[in-house]
Structure formats: structure tokens, C-alpha cells
Amino acid sequence: MQPPPSLAHVSVANLAKNYGPIAAVRNVSFELAPGEIFGLLGQNGAGKTTTIECLLGLQHPDAGQITINGINVLTEPMRARQRVGAQLQSAALQDKITPLEALQLFASFYAKPADTAQLLGQFELTGKARAPFASLSGGQKQRLFLALALVNDPKILILDEPTAGLDPQARRELHGIIANFKTAGRTILLCTHNLDEASTLCDRIGILHQGRLIANATPTELIARARTSPRVAFCTTRPLDAASIASLPGVTSHAPHSGGWQVNTTDVNRTISGLTRILEATGNEMLDLHILRPTLEDVFIELTGQAWAEDSAENKA
Amino acid sequence: MSAGSTLSGLVHHFLLSLKLNFRSLQALVYGYLVPVFFLLAFGSVFRSDIPPLLFQMGQLLTISILGGACFGLPTALVAERERGVWRRYRLLPVPTGSLVASTLLVRFIIIGSAAVLQIALARLAYHTPLPAHLGQIFVAFLFVGFAFLGLGLLIAALANGVPAVQALGQCLFLPMIMIGGVGVPLAVLPEWAQRVAGFMPGRYAVDLLQRCFTNPNGLQGASFSMIALVVIGTAAGCAGLKLFRWESGRRVSRTTWVWLGIALLAWFAVGLTATATGRLDPVLPDAIAYETITDQQIDQITYDGLPGDNELVTRMSPPFKPNAMPVRAREFANQLKAWSLSYASDPGQAVRNLISVAAVADIGADLREAEIGRVVFDELQARYERRQLCHILTWIILRPNDGQAIIRVPELRLRRNLSEQMVRERGVLYAKKYLGRLLRKLPD
Numbered sequence: 001m002q003p004p005p006s007l008a009h010v011s012v013a014n015l016a017k018n019y020g021p022i023a024a025v026r027n028v029s030f031e032l033a034p035g036e037i038f039g040l041l042g043q044n045g046a047g048k049t050t051t052i053e054c055l056l057g058l059q060h061p062d063a064g065q066i067t068i069n070g071i072n073v074l075t076e077p078m079r080a081r082q083r084v085g086a087q088l089q090s091a092a093l094q095d096k097i098t099p100l101e102a103l104q105l106f107a108s109f110y111a112k113p114a115d116t117a118q119l120l121g122q123f124e125l126t127g128k129a130r131a132p133f134a135s136l137s138g139g140q141k142q143r144l145f146l147a148l149a150l151v152n153d154p155k156i157l158i159l160d161e162p163t164a165g166l167d168p169q170a171r172r173e174l175h176g177i178i179a180n181f182k183t184a185g186r187t188i189l190l191c192t193h194n195l196d197e198a199s200t201l202c203d204r205i206g207i208l209h210q211g212r213l214i215a216n217a218t219p220t221e222l223i224a225r226a227r228t229s230p231r232v233a234f235c236t237t238r239p240l241d242a243a244s245i246a247s248l249p250g251v252t253s254h255a256p257h258s259g260g261w262q263v264n265t266t267d268v269n270r271t272i273s274g275l276t277r278i279l280e281a282t283g284n285e286m287l288d289l290h291i292l293r294p295t296l297e298d299v300f301i302e303l304t305g306q307a308w309a310e311d312s313a314e315n316k317a
Numbered sequence: 318m319s320a321g322s323t324l325s326g327l328v329h330h331f332l333l334s335l336k337l338n339f340r341s342l343q344a345l346v347y348g349y350l351v352p353v354f355f356l357l358a359f360g361s362v363f364r365s366d367i368p369p370l371l372f373q374m375g376q377l378l379t380i381s382i383l384g385g386a387c388f389g390l391p392t393a394l395v396a397e398r399e400r401g402v403w404r405r406y407r408l409l410p411v412p413t414g415s416l417v418a419s420t421l422l423v424r425f426i427i428i429g430s431a432a433v434l435q436i437a438l439a440r441l442a443y444h445t446p447l448p449a450h451l452g453q454i455f456v457a458f459l460f461v462g463f464a465f466l467g468l469g470l471l472i473a474a475l476a477n478g479v480p481a482v483q484a485l486g487q488c489l490f491l492p493m494i495m496i497g498g499v500g501v502p503l504a505v506l507p508e509w510a511q512r513v514a515g516f517m518p519g520r521y522a523v524d525l526l527q528r529c530f531t532n533p534n535g536l537q538g539a540s541f542s543m544i545a546l547v548v549i550g551t552a553a554g555c556a557g558l559k560l561f562r563w564e565s566g567r568r569v570s571r572t573t574w575v576w577l578g579i580a581l582l583a584w585f586a587v588g589l590t591a592t593a594t595g596r597l598d599p600v601l602p603d604a605i606a607y608e609t610i611t612d613q614q615i616d617q618i619t620y621d622g623l624p625g626d627n628e629l630v631t632r633m634s635p636p637f638k639p640n641a642m643p644v645r646a647r648e649f650a651n652q653l654k655a656w657s658l659s660y661a662s663d664p665g666q667a668v669r670n671l672i673s674v675a676a677v678a679d680i681g682a683d684l685r686e687a688e689i690g691r692v693v694f695d696e697l698q699a700r701y702e703r704r705q706l707c708h709i710l711t712w713i714i715l716r717p718n719d720g721q722a723i724i725r726v727p728e729l730r731l732r733r734n735l736s737e738q739m740v741r742e743r744g745v746l747y748a749k750k751y752l753g754r755l756l757r758k759l760p761d
Contacts, residue, residue: 058407058563081410088408092401096340097333105333109326109409148405 009034009156009187010055015064017050024050025061026211032156037178037188039202041195041300047211048191049089052160055189056086068156082110085154087145089161089191095134099125099144102133103151110152123147123177139170146177157181160191175201195296205296209304219296226294226302230268235260235288236279248274260288323411327419334423338393344427347389352381352431353438360443369443372662375527377439378432379461379499379519385428386465387489391473391482394420399478404564413561421466429458450528450535457525457536460543464518464550470557471580475573477565493519503600515597516588521545533658533670533723538737541596545587552583606719607665607712615711620753623746626687631679631746633690636761646688652729653696664701666720668709669744671697672751673723674731676743681733694751703755710752717741 010032017025025047032038042048053059055066057077066073073080093102099120107113120126123143128136136144142162149157162178163171178201181188192198198205199219207215207222215222229252240261245254250267265271268291279286338344359377363370370377397403406416439445448454468489476482494500496510497519503511514520521542528539536543556576591597626633637646653659653674661667671693678689697706712719722744724735753759 056408078410078412081408086408088401088404090401091405093405094337094397094400094402096337101333101336105326105329106409108329109322109411111322145405 009069010189011065011067012051012055013065015051015054015061015066017047017054017059017061023211025054028064028208028211028213030206030213030216032187032189034155034187035182035185036203037182037190037201039198039205040189040191040208041193041198041205041296042191042208043193043304046208048208049160050211051208052086052088052158052189052191055158056084057081082152083154084156084158085149085152086158087142087149087160087162089164091145093133093144095132097133098130099133099136099147100129102144103147106148107151112153114151114153116151119147119150137170138166139173142166142170142174143177146174155186157186157188158191159188161193162190163192163194163197171197195300199296207300207303214303215299222296222299223294226299228294228298228302229264229266230294231262231264231292232268232271232275233257233260233262233288233290233292234275234286237285237287238282240278240284244278248278250274262292323415326409326411327415330416331419331422334420335426338423338427344389344393347392348385348427349431349434351384352435355380356435356438356442360439364443368446368662370439370445371530372527373502374436374439374445374448374530375523375525376499376502377435378458378526379522380494381431381435382428382458382461382465382522383490383493383499383519385424385431386462386469387472387486388469388482389427390421390424390466390469391476391486392479393424394470394473395476395479395482398473398562399565401564407563413563414558417470417558417561421470424466424469425462428462432458446530448529449531449533453535454526454529457529460525460546460550461522464522464546464553467550467552467554467557468518468580471553471560471577472557474557474560474562475577493517498523511600512592512597515591516584518546518549518584518587521587532721533725534721534737537724541591541594545591548587549583553580556580606716607709610708610711610715614715615707615752615756618711618714618749618752620749620759623749623753623759626690626750631690631743631750632687633694633750634687635691637691637695643688645685646692649685649689649729650692650696653692656726656729658723658726659696663720664705665709665712668697668701668706669713669720670723672713672744672747673740674726674729675747676740677723677726677731677733677735679747680735680739680743681731683731690747690750693747694754697751698755707752707755710748710755713748714745714752717745 012031013029015025015028016023028047028051030038040048040051050059054061054064055068055073057073057080060074068080069083071080071083097105100116103116103119107116117126120129123146125140125143125147128140133141133144146159146162149159159178163174166174175197178188178190182201190198190202202219204216204218205222206213217225235258242254245251245261245263248263248265249270250265251263251271252266254261254263256262263271272289272291276286278284338348355377359373360370363373394403409416436445436447440447472482472485472489476485496506496513497517498506498511498514499519499522503514503520503523506514524542525536525539525546528534528536556579559576560573588597624630626635634646637643642650653671656674658670659667659674661670675690675693677683678686683689701709718741722737722740724737724740725732750759754761
């Protein structure tokens with residue numbers, strides 16, 4: 001459900017941005033309600049970074065309107081930037097600067113900065129406060145950038161691929177931190193191409209593809225809309241032949257999978273019952289069984305695959 | 318955002334950038350070790366001059382400022398841009414210009430401290446005199462730094478990477494070193510190169526800085542050099558700011574050529590103005606200048622219309638009788654013998670300085686003016702061989718605007734500040750009186 005515009009912290013309407021002949025963002029509209037995490041999903045080149053840069057007033061769009069807490073970003077970019085905290089992809093700091101110095105530097109530009117010592121503690125960087133930036137691990141650097149995004153104690157956070165290039169443990173740590181941002185009442189726009197991250201953290205997800213916003217809903221709504229049928233994957237002690245698998249109730253397609261089979265079915269219960277009957281009749285035994293429901297990845301591939309196919313057809317035409 | 322927090326942020330940025338510079342070994346090597354290396358290189362060549370290195374300090378400082386501004390500044394800026402540091406700065410709620418200004422100020426301090434180091438080390442290692450005008454050298458440094466930092470900013474905006482900074486920097490550095498009067502002195506360059514140098518900021522930078530060391534009048538009369546540097550620095554700085562790039566990966570656009578054209582136009586405007594106003598006349602090495610005077614030129618000097626020795630202008634006492642020199646004249650003669658500027662390493666300039674003393678006393682209506690005119694003549698004859706003196710005096714008569722003219726000599730109690738042009742004109746009259754006497758074409 002879309003929040004009423006009057007309550008939205010961030011509103012983007014009909015945004016368009018071209019780089020010469022290339023349309024990076026085409027007629028994109030979305031809104032962020034107070035306290036929600038909105039995920040902007042898309043592959044590289046989908047237009048996520050351009051959308052973010054327009055939001056931060058770093059790029060001037062060719063068309064559209066952007067407001068943050070009622071401030072028109074296009075006419076008052078500096079004022080809007082004061083109210084937003086941001087972490088940009090591929091930003092860095094000088095090798096010799098320390099986290100403490102970086103926080104103090106960035107905080108000094110704001111009238112009411114956050115407490116730098118508290119930020120260091122919050123992001124578990126107190127022990128590294130005086131270490132050179134170059135000596136920090138990837139996770140520590142990302143935590144520092146998130147801390148820098150909070151130096152002005154913003155209510156709105158824009159995070160561009162915050163976990164890119166991190167190992168799983170560091171990624172899990174950052175997920176916890178981002179979830180805490182929401183708990184603290186901040187509104188977050190999270191750009192990512194990590195589907196698990198989006199489905200774990202986001203209240204709503206917008207899917208950008210070739211500059212267009214092709215979906216905007218909660219993860220549950222998106223999955224419910226998926227046309228992909230559920231799958232059942234299983235393994236037995238003795239192999240089953242393809243004809244037996246094809247004859248199972250509800251099965252629409254089947255394929256070998258990890259020494260067993262994976263089938264697409266219209267009725268999971270009937271397919272599993274049929275499979276059990278065959279196994280009992282032949283004295284075979286089930287070793288492993290998984291029910292695979294449609295995921296965000298299925299939705300993403302489904303949606304972007306269609307869009308890509310349409311564009312290709314247009315191009316060919 | 319309040320102006321207070323903007324200022325606080327910029328002060329923080331300035332101090333931290335300065336601190337980070339001193340943490341970087343590379344920055345220290347390029348910022349301080351290279352200037353010291355240049356000092357040693359110059360010192361090894363000019364250490365036997367009297368005084369050592371004094372007449373090369375303008376060039377030496379210009380090379381350091383040029384290196385710091387055209388290599389140090391853009392290398393640091395582009396390296397930070399490549400890393401993504403400026404991409405993060407870009408999120409700050411401050412205008413582009415303020416952060417760039419803070420960065421320029423940091424570089425100004427770095428190259429300024431390197432210049433101070435050079436001056437101090439030159440003093441310690443070679444006994445090079447300190448600048449004659451310590452206050453004015455700061456003013457000269459402001460103008461030179463402004464021009465070169467503007468160029469450095471433009472290089473940073475144009476370069477797509479650190480290697481490109483080196484290439485673009487060399488495009489400025491090498492021509493100025495070789496034919497711009499910065500590395501090779503103007504007087505040694507062929508005439509065409511001297512004219513080309515008039516289109517480059519290096520020539521004006523050396524002029525301003527060198528004046529603070531050796532020109533008794535300091536920066537007085539150097540307004541054209543100041544204006545030239547301001548014009549070149551403003552055009553380059555505006556272009557650099559307009560083309561400033563926050564992040565890497567963005568190619569140079571068509572407007573780049575327009576702004577680059579504007580920056581180069583400033584060089585042409587300065588060069589053409591200098592040509593049109595006669596500022597690019599060939600500069601001859603002083604030592605050679607008077608030696609090129611021929612006997613024929615000496616013979617062609619006329620003495621018509623010279624004021625008499627007792628008239629209001631160019632008064633001159635008759636020769637002092639042996640052992641009967643007035644006390645006041647004797648005191649002055651002793652002071653003149655101890656006056657350091659009369660011992661300039663170049664005889665042409667030394668004679669010009671002595672004649673300036675007579676001219677200053679005359680224009681300033683000093684009570685001793687007639688005696689000073691005579692004491693100077695006696696001193697010249699005592700110090701120089703007749704033929705050499707005739708050549709130098711003829712050179713002063715034919716080239717009144719060459720070399721330096723002294724407009725006040727407080728150490729000889731000639732304290733009035735006079736017009737340089739008047740001193741030069743009056744100096745020509747004294748030179749004619751002295752030459753006429755040496756050649757016995759005038760009675761003494």
C-alpha cells in the first residue's frame with residue numbers, strides 16, 4: 001500500500017535523466033514513508049546510482065520532481081543534503097586519515113553534529129579510532145562510511161550497495177546495523193543487487209531495469225505475483241526413470257537435479273503423495289526432499305526477463 | 318546550514334589536509350626534498366658568485382612554486398579524486414568553490430614553507446643574503462602563488478589520471494624552465510625566446526621574486542608583472558573551477574576547450590600587451606651589455622646642452638685639492654667606499670648604482686649634492702680602468718632603462734623616495750659629464 005504523499009519523507013515523481021543518447025533513468029516515481037526501508041533493486045547499469053545522485057542533488061535530472069521532507073531537491077540541494085545521510089558506492093578516504101579524524105572532519109560541516117565518540121562505539125570502531133584508513137578491513141571501512149552517513153544525525157539515509165565486496169560475516173554485521181537504523185526511526189533507501197539483502201531488510205522493494213521502475217511492492221506481494229510455480233526437489237536411494245516422474249500428479253516439467261530430480265508442480269501436496277506411492281510400490285526410499293517456493297530472485301528474473309525481451313524486440317523492430 | 322558551521326568545516330578541512338600532507342612521505346619528498354635538491358644544484362653552479370646565489374634566488378623560488386603548484390597540487394587532487402575521496406566530499410552541504418579554496422590554501426602554505434626553507438638553507442649553506450625586502454617577498458609570493466595555483470587547478474580539472482597530470486604539468490614546466498626565463502636566465506636566451514617568455518607567467522614570477530632580493534626599489538615599478546600574474550591566474554583558476562570534476566571516469570567535454578581557450582587567451586593578452594608597451598625589448602647580460610659598446614658609439618656621444626656644474630641640475634664641485642678635501646666630503650667618500658651596493662658583482666650595475674647616488678642627491682637637493690657628484694666621479698676613476706669606465710658610462714647613456722636604478726639610499730643619508738624615471742634621466746646627465754671629462758671633451 002502506498003503511503004499518502006503528505007506523510008512521505010521522500011517523494012520522487014516522473015524522474016528522468018539522460019547521458020547524451022543514453023536514457024539512464026526513465027520516468028521513475030516512488031515514495032518513502034517515514035520509518036520504512038525501501039530497497040531499490042537492479043543489476044549494474046539499471047539506473048540505481050543515477051537515481052540516488054539525483055536524490056542527493058548531485059545530478060540535475062532532465063525531468064521530474066524530488067522532495068525530501070517537503071524540500072525541493074532540485075532548487076535547494078544544499079538544504080536537502082543537510083537532512084540526509086548518505087553512503088555512496090566507490091567513495092573512499094585518504095590512506096592516512098583515521099576514523100576519528102574523518103568523523104570529526106565531516107561532523108564539523110554540520111550545525112548539530114552527532115557525537116563522534118558515540119558513533120565510533122556504535123559502529124565498533126573505538127579500537128580503530130586512531131588507525132590509518134588504509135589499515136582497516138573491508139567491513140571496518142564500510143562501517144566507517146555508515147558512521148559518516150550519520151554524522152549529521154539524519155532522519156533519512158541513502159545507502160548505495162553498503163555490503164558490496166564484503167565477506168558473509170561482515171555482511172551479516174551490516175545487516176544488523178541497518179536493521180537498527182530502522183528501529184531508531186530512520187527512513188532508509190537501500191540500493192542493492194543482493195536479493196537476499198533486499199528480502200531480509202526491506203519493507204518495500206522497487207525493481208529498476210534499464211532505467212525504468214518495473215515493480216514497487218512489499219517482498220511478499222512481489223512473490224505472490226510470481227508466475228513461477230513451486231518446485232519439489234528430491235533424491236532417492238535408487239534412481240527413478242523420467243517417465244515415472246512425468247506421470248506424477250501436478251507436474252508440469254522435470255529435470256535431473258543433484259543426483260535426483262527437480263519438478264515444477266501446480267500442486268505440491270499431490271505431487272509429493274504421488275511420489276510417496278511410487279516409492280512404496282517399488283520399495284525405493286526417499287533420501288532428501290525440498291519444497292522450493294518462488295523467491296525474489298524468481299520474480300526479478302521473471303520481470304526483467306520480460307522487459308529485456310520486449311526491449312530486444314523493439315530494438316530488432 | 319549556518320555560515321559558522323561552514324567556516325568551522327572548512328577550517329577543519331584545511332588543518333586536517335595540512336596534517337595529512339605531513340604524514341605522507343611522498344608529499345614530503347616532493348614538497349621539501351625536491352626544492353632542497355634544486356637549491357643544491359643551483360648552489361653547486363653559482364656558489365662562487367659574489368654574493369653567492371643572490372641573483373638566482375628569483376629563479377630558484379619560481380621553480381619550487383611552479384613544481385608545487387603545477388605538479389604537487391594536481392597530483393594530490395587527482396589522486397584523491399581517483400580514489401573517491403572527493404566523491405565523499407561531494408555529499409557535504411558546502412559549495413564546490415569553498416572546498417577547492419581550502420585545498421589551494423593548504424598547497425599555498427606547503428609551497429610557502431618550502432620557499433622559506435630554501436631561503437634559510439641558502440643563507441646557511443652559501444651565505445646568500447636574505448631578501449632586501451622581506452615584507453615585499455610575501456606580496457610577490459602571493460602573486461606568483463596565485464598564478465601558478467590557478468594553473469595547477471586547471472591541470473587537475475583537465476587530467477583524467479595521475480599520469481596525465483605529469484604530462485600536462487611538463488607541458489607547462491619544461492617550456493618555462495627552458496625558454497621562459499625560469500631555469501635559463503633571460504639574458505642568456507636568444508631574442509626570439511625572450512619574446513616568447515613574455516607570453517609566459519614564469520618570466521613575471523622571476524621578475525617579482527628577484528626584485529625582492531636585489532632591486533633596491535623592491536616591487537616598486539613591477540605593476541605589470543603583478544597584473545600579468547593576476548590575469549593569468551584568474552583565467553586559469555576560473556577555468557579550473559568551472560571544469561572541476563568531483564569524480565573520475567567523466568571525460569573532458571566540449572566546453573573544456575572553450576575554458577582552456579580562455580585560460581590560454583590570458584597568456585596571449587599578457588604577451589601582446591608586453592610587446593605593445595615595449596616590455597619585451599631584448600635583455601642583454603649586464604656583463605656583456607657594456608662590453609658590446611664600440612669605440613664608435615663612445616665617440617658619437619654629444620655633450621651639447623649639458624647643465625653647468627654650478628647650475629641647479631647636476632651640480633658638481635671642482636676637483637678637490639690634494640689633501641684638502643672638505644671634512645663633509647671625506648666622510649661621504651668613506652661611507653661610499655663601505656656601501657655594499659657599489660660592489661655589485663657586475664661592474665655595469667655597480668657603476669649604475671654609484672651614479673644613482675649622485676642623481677639621488679641632486680634630485681633630492683641634498684646639501685652635499687655638488688660634493689657627492691665629485692666624490693662619485695673620483696670613486697669611479699679610482700675603481701675602474703679608464704677604458705672600461707668609458708664603455709660602462711656610454712652603456713648607461715645609451716641604455717638608461719637597463720639594469721636597476723636606486724631611488725633612495727638611507728645608508729648614505731639620502732632618504733627621500735624619488736621617481737625611478739627621474740633618477741635614470743639624471744643619471745644619464747651625470748654619466749655624460751663623467752664621460753666627457755674622461756675623454757677630455759669637457760673641462761674639469
